[in-house]
Amino acid sequence: MSTQQRRERERARRHDLIVTTARKLAESEGWDAVTTRRLADEIEYSQPVLYSHFAGKDAIVAAVALEGFTELAARLRAATRTGEPRAALEGLARAYLAFAEENPALYDAMFTMAVDLPFGQDDTPEPLRDGFQALLSGVAQFAGGRDPAILTEVAWSALHGLIVLSRGGRLPASGREARLTLLLDQLGAAR
Amino acid sequence: MSTQQRRERERARRHDLIVTTARKLAESEGWDAVTTRRLADEIEYSQPVLYSHFAGKDAIVAAVALEGFTELAARLRAATRTGEPRAALEGLARAYLAFAEENPALYDAMFTMAVDLPFGQDDTPEPLRDGFQALLSGVAQFAGGRDPAILTEVAWSALHGLIVLSRGGRLPASGREARLTLLLDQLGAAR
DNA sequence: TTCTCTGTCTAGCGGTGCTAGAATCCGAGG
DNA sequence: CCTCGGATTCTAGCACCGCTAGACAGAGAA
Numbered sequence: 001m002s003t004q005q006r007r008e009r010e011r012a013r014r015h016d017l018i019v020t021t022a023r024k025l026a027e028s029e030g031w032d033a034v035t036t037r038r039l040a041d042e043i044e045y046s047q048p049v050l051y052s053h054f055a056g057k058d059a060i061v062a063a064v065a066l067e068g069f070t071e072l073a074a075r076l077r078a079a080t081r082t083g084e085p086r087a088a089l090e091g092l093a094r095a096y097l098a099f100a101e102e103n104p105a106l107y108d109a110m111f112t113m114a115v116d117l118p119f120g121q122d123d124t125p126e127p128l129r130d131g132f133q134a135l136l137s138g139v140a141q142f143a144g145g146r147d148p149a150i151l152t153e154v155a156w157s158a159l160h161g162l163i164v165l166s167r168g169g170r171l172p173a174s175g176r177e178a179r180l181t182l183l184l185d186q187l188g189a190a191r
Numbered sequence: 192m193s194t195q196q197r198r199e200r201e202r203a204r205r206h207d208l209i210v211t212t213a214r215k216l217a218e219s220e221g222w223d224a225v226t227t228r229r230l231a232d233e234i235e236y237s238q239p240v241l242y243s244h245f246a247g248k249d250a251i252v253a254a255v256a257l258e259g260f261t262e263l264a265a266r267l268r269a270a271t272r273t274g275e276p277r278a279a280l281e282g283l284a285r286a287y288l289a290f291a292e293e294n295p296a297l298y299d300a301m302f303t304m305a306v307d308l309p310f311g312q313d314d315t316p317e318p319l320r321d322g323f324q325a326l327l328s329g330v331a332q333f334a335g336g337r338d339p340a341i342l343t344e345v346a347w348s349a350l351h352g353l354i355v356l357s358r359g360g361r362l363p364a365s366g367r368e369a370r371l372t373l374l375l376d377q378l379g380a381a382r
Numbered sequence: 383t384t385c386t387c388t389g390t391c392t393a394g395c396g397g398t399g400c401t402a403g404a405a406t407c408c409g410a411g412g
Numbered sequence: 413c414c415t416c417g418g419a420t421t422c423t424a425g426c427a428c429c430g431c432t433a434g435a436c437a438g439a440g441a442a
Contacts, residue, residue, distance in 0.1 A: 007419095036399060046422050048401070057399065111361070112303070119360045150369045153362055154349065154377070157370070161352030162345075169310045170302070171344055178341045179348070186345070186377045198388095227430060237391050239432070248430065 015053050017043050023064045026105035031061075031113065062117055065109040069127035072099050072110070076134035085142035090184055092138040093159060097180070100163045111160060132156075142188060155187055206244050208234050214255045217296035222252075222304065253308055256300040260318035263290050263301070267325035276333040281375055283329040284350060288371070291354045302351060323347075333379060346378055 021042050026034050036057060040047040054060045079095035080088060100107040118124050132152070139155055140148035162179060165171045171179070212233050217225050227248055231238040245251045270286035273279045291298040309315050323343070330346055331339035353370060356362045362370070 035397085037397090047399090048423095049421070051400070052420085111356075111359070115359055120363050146373060147369065150366055150373050153356075153366060154353075154370050154374050157352030157356055157362070158345065158349040158374075159352070160356055161348030161350070164355065165302075165344075165348050165351060168302070168306055171348070172311050175341055175344060178338065179345050182337060182341050183345050183349075186380065189377065189380045226428085228428085238430090239392095240390070242431070243389080 011053075014043070014045075014049075018050060018053055018060060019063045019067060022060050023067065023106060026064070026109070027103065031105060031108065058114065058116060061109050062114045064106065065114045065117060066125060066127055068103065068106040068110045069125075069131050071103075071106075072096075073127055073131040073134050075099055076131065076138065080134065080138040086184070086188055088138055088141060089188060092135065093155075093180065093184060096135075096159050097163065104167065107163070112164070151187070158183055158187075202244075205234070205236075205240075209241060209244055209251060210254045210258060213251050214258065214297060217255070217300070218294065222296060222299065225252075249305065249307060252300050253305045255297065256305045256308060257316060257318055259294065259297040259301045260316075260322050262294075262297075263287075264318055264322040264325050266290055267322065267329065271325060271329040277375070277379055279329055279332060280379060283326065284346075284371065284375060287326075287350050288354065295358065298354070303355070342378070349374055349378075 018039070022034055022039055025039065025042060034057075036047050036050055039060075040050055043049075050057075050060070054063065075095050075098075076092060079091040117128065119128060135156055136148060136152045139152040143151050162171070162183070166173065166176065209230070213225055213230055216230065216233060225248075227238050227241055230251075231241055234240075241248075241251070245254065266286050266289075267283060270282040271279055273282050308319065310319060326347055327339060327343045330343040334342050353362070353374070357364065357367070
């Protein structure tokens with residue numbers, strides 16, 4: 001039985017190797033550079049090996065994205081710890097923006113590329129749920145009479161919009177801080 | 192000289208044919224279906240003809256996007272005509288959302304795919320400028336003490352975020368109206 | 383009628399994601 | 413220790429992609 005276990009252990013290691021290599025490659029050279037040939041070359045195996053671990057390239061991207069959701073959730077949780085509501089909201093927003101800025105390729109995989117991750121459904125993976133919950137618990141503090149879930153969704157949308165429009169050059173880099181301040185003011189104001 | 196003019200006229204017609212065919216194809220079967228072979232087949236010419244009109248596939252997508260910006264600007268201008276500020280803002284937002292919903296592929300070309308359109312620069316094409324101006328003139332009415340440009344950028348980001356997150360299934364379809372209402376309330380409230 | 387030049391097409395290059403079938407390795411049984 | 417069987421990995425190839433060189437045809441001028 002021991003050899004069986006060793007095999008599985010090695011398989012798991014290689015599985016992780018594929019995911020981390022894909023992520024590293026995407027982060028350093030962009031997702032366009034992550035081809036199955038290049039990825040296979042990087043992990044020093046042949047292409048078909050990838051397909052013994054994942055259904056296809058999309059599944060690899062999805063695995064990277066999942067890793068991202070775990071990390072994002074952790075960072076958001078860490079940022080919610082502040083006491084005062086407004087500061088908590090600001091910390092949360094800044095943590096979210098920082099994550100997106102520090103891991104652009106990862107963020108893309110999470111929110112722009114991988115469409116096949118089941119989001120608000122019964123079989124939604126834990127990390128996806130957790131990320132939204134982290135946002136929610138931070139936002140809910142000063143929801144006032146407003147629906148905390150709706151408020152969270154709107155806040156999230158606004159942050160995501162800022163990120164993706166800034167990245168594409170649609171928004172000037174200069175107004176970054178001013179936009180964030182205004183957004184926080186508007187969200188914070190009870191109606 | 193007449194034959195020369197006829198030639199140019201025919202070229203212009205074919206140019207438009209390529210753009211409208213690409214758009215129609217993208218809208219009906221998604222951008223993945225828009226390959227140079229398929230597109231050439233659809234307009235009943237061979238592939239190289241495409242390259243005598245456009246530098247590459249990206250340029251075709253950019254041309255489609257440009258068409259989209261013209262239409263979006265027109266719709267936003269039409270929606271700003273309302274008198275009362277809050278109603279104008281709502282009309283503007285609804286027009287924007289409706290445009291994105293009715294032309295998903297076009298919207299993608301404008302805001303997700305074509306990265307090579309120069310946005311906030313000196314050589315920014317007229318339609319791009321016009322679209323933002325239309326938003327700005329609508330939003331500016333109730334900016335109060337706030338910077339109208341910044342407010343516009345934030346409002347735009349929020350709308351864009353709502354659209355793109357909804358499309359990917361990240362946001363439940365159910366809360367759509369509630370999110371819009373809350374967003375309008377928050378943006379409308381002077382701080 | 384012949385020549386030229388513009389415009390179009392056929393054929394092909396190097397790349398992509400993915401896979402069938404050959405080859406190889408490794409542990410088990412004689 | 414050797415041989416066999418099954419799992420694992422690789423080589424080679426498919427159909428497709430964006431793009432282009434060079435052959436070809438057809439219209440207008442001389």
